[in-house]
Amino acid sequence: MNRYYLSLLALVPALAGLSGCGSAPATESHASTAATNVDAAQFLLKEEPDGAVGVIAGRESAVDGAPLVLVGRIGGAANPWIDGRAAFTLLDASMSVVANGQDSGETELCLDDCCALDRQNCTTLVKVVDGQGKLVPVDSRELLGLKESDMVVVKGTAQKDKTGNFVMLASGIFVRK
Numbered sequence: 001m002n003r004y005y006l007s008l009l010a011l012v013p014a015l016a017g018l019s020g021c022g023s024a025p026a027t028e029s030h031a032s033t034a035a036t037n038v039d040a041a042q043f044l045l046k047e048e049p050d051g052a053v054g055v056i057a058g059r060e061s062a063v064d065g066a067p068l069v070l071v072g073r074i075g076g077a078a079n080p081w082i083d084g085r086a087a088f089t090l091l092d093a094s095m096s097v098v099a100n101g102q103d104s105g106e107t108e109l110c111l112d113d114c115c116a117l118d119r120q121n122c123t124t125l126v127k128v129v130d131g132q133g134k135l136v137p138v139d140s141r142e143l144l145g146l147k148e149s150d151m152v153v154v155k156g157t158a159q160k161d162k163t164g165n166f167v168m169l170a171s172g173i174f175v176r177k
Helices: 002-016 026-037 056-060 113-121 140-144
Strands: 066-072 087-093 122-126 151-162 166-175
Touching: 002 087, 026 140, 056 066, 056 087, 056 122, 056 166, 066 122
Parallel strands: 122 166
Antiparallel strands: 066 087, 066 151, 087 122, 151 166
């Protein structure tokens, strides 16, 4: 009898894992539906906002909840994108990333652990948010046509906690050409 129950207990999780087999993942259809329901024009700025500061200066001077305009380059991480969300890592415009193992100068960073603290000090997460302050559920590459290394000016609100964690809540993005 115990053998029967043990077999049944082993079979239940296996059957649960099979549910939904043979159908397309819901996230793909949901993402494409979300993309068609979000108007990118509300987030793409036609003119560059005034008063932009770099990520390093913004990190130092930002006040939680205050308006802020940042300028930087998309990058500073092995993968600067948050897949399926309008969010990305922004690197201070004065910095650049070099190949791992390559000597880095004063304004250069590699993606190895040796530069982790330096990268943290000159990058921030940018979250594109809607009018209610919610993260837009569409990949920023798809929604805004952004590419790694694009130089962008981000208008929005600083989000900073007591420990110094800094995030930019973007209401608009201007892509420098």
